[in-house]
Amino acid sequence: MGYRAKFEVWRGDSSGEGALQPFDVDVEEGEVVLDIVHRLQATQAGDLAVRWNCKAGKCGSCSAEVNGRPRLMCMTRMSTFEENETITITPLRTFPVIRDLVTDVDFNYVKAREVPSFAPPEGVAPGEYRMSQVDVDRPQEFRKCIECYLCQNTCHVVRDHEDNKPEFAGPRYLMRIAELDMHPLDVRNRKEDAQEEHGLGYCNITKCCTEVCPEHIKITDNALIPMKERVVDRKYDPLVWLGKKIFKR
Ligand code: SF4
Ligand code: F3S
Ligand code: FES
Numbered sequence: 031m032g033y034r035a036k037f038e039v040w041r042g043d044s045s046g047e048g049a050l051q052p053f054d055v056d057v058e059e060g061e062v063v064l065d066i067v068h069r070l071q072a073t074q075a076g077d078l079a080v081r082w083n084c085k086a087g088k089c090g091s092c093s094a095e096v097n098g099r100p101r102l103m104c105m106t107r108m109s110t111f112e113e114n115e116t117i118t119i120t121p122l123r124t125f126p127v128i129r130d131l132v133t134d135v136d137f138n139y140v141k142a143r144e145v146p147s148f149a150p151p152e153g154v155a156p157g158e159y160r161m162s163q164v165d166v167d168r169p170q171e172f173r174k175c176i177e178c179y180l181c182q183n184t185c186h187v188v189r190d191h192e193d194n195k196p197e198f199a200g201p202r203y204l205m206r207i208a209e210l211d212m213h214p215l216d217v218r219n220r221k222e223d224a225q226e227e228h229g230l231g232y233c234n235i236t237k238c239c240t241e242v243c244p245e246h247i248k249i250t251d252n253a254l255i256p257m258k259e260r261v262v263d264r265k266y267d268p269l270v271w272l273g274k275k276i277f278k279r
Contacts, residue, residue: 036116064103079130090178100180122183149218165214172209174245181239198229201239208253
C-alpha cells in the first residue's frame, strides 16, 4: 500500500552554502530511498543532483547519509522507517559537496594512489605466480569492497578533522595494505608503510567503519587489528630489534 512520506533533502553547492529542503513524496510498496530521490527528480526537483549507477548495491555510487547514518540509498528500504517519520537525506559529511547529494570523493583516489602496488619477488613474472587457496583465504574477504567510501566517511579520525586527512589513509586503504601484507608473494614491508606513511596509529579501533560497510567486511577485526598486531610484533620482536642494532652499526 502506498503512502505519502515527508522528506528533507540537502540542497547546496560547492560554496558550502545550502539548506534542507522539505518535500512530501509518494512512496510505493517495496521502494528504497533512491526510488524516492528519483521520484523527486521526476516530479518536484528536476535539478536535484545525485550520483548512482547500479541500483543493486554493487557500484558504490549512491552513498549518502539517511537520517544521519551513512548508507547506500539503493539498499535502504523505505519499510525500515515509520510512515509518519520525516526522513533526511544529506551528502557524505567527510567530503566536500559538489552539489546537493553529490560529493567530491577525490580524497579516496589520492589515498589509493599512495599505496604502492603489488610487489612480487624478483624474477617472478606475471603468469608465474603460484599460490594455494588457503594462502589467500584471509585477504580474499577484502576484495568484496565496492569502494562506496562509507567507511572512509564514517571514521572519526577524518570525519571532523580535516587536518588529519594528509596523514591518514582511512580504513579502506589501510585494509588494502593489510591485504597486500597477507599476500603470500608480496615482498614489500607493508607494516612499516602502514605505520610510517599511512597513519595506522591514528586508528583506535572504534569499529565504526565495520558497522557501516554494506559488504559486511570485518574491516577492523580482520584487517586493521591484525595489521596493528604485526606492527607491534615487529617493533618488539627481539630478533628484529637485534637485527636493527647490528645493521645500524
Ligand atoms: Fe565501502 Fe566496505 Fe569498501 Fe569501505 S570497505 S569502501 S564501507 S565496501
Ligand atoms: Fe576509524 Fe575504523 Fe579505526 S572507524 S578509528 S579506521 S576501526
Ligand atoms: Fe550502485 Fe547504489 S546505485 S550501489
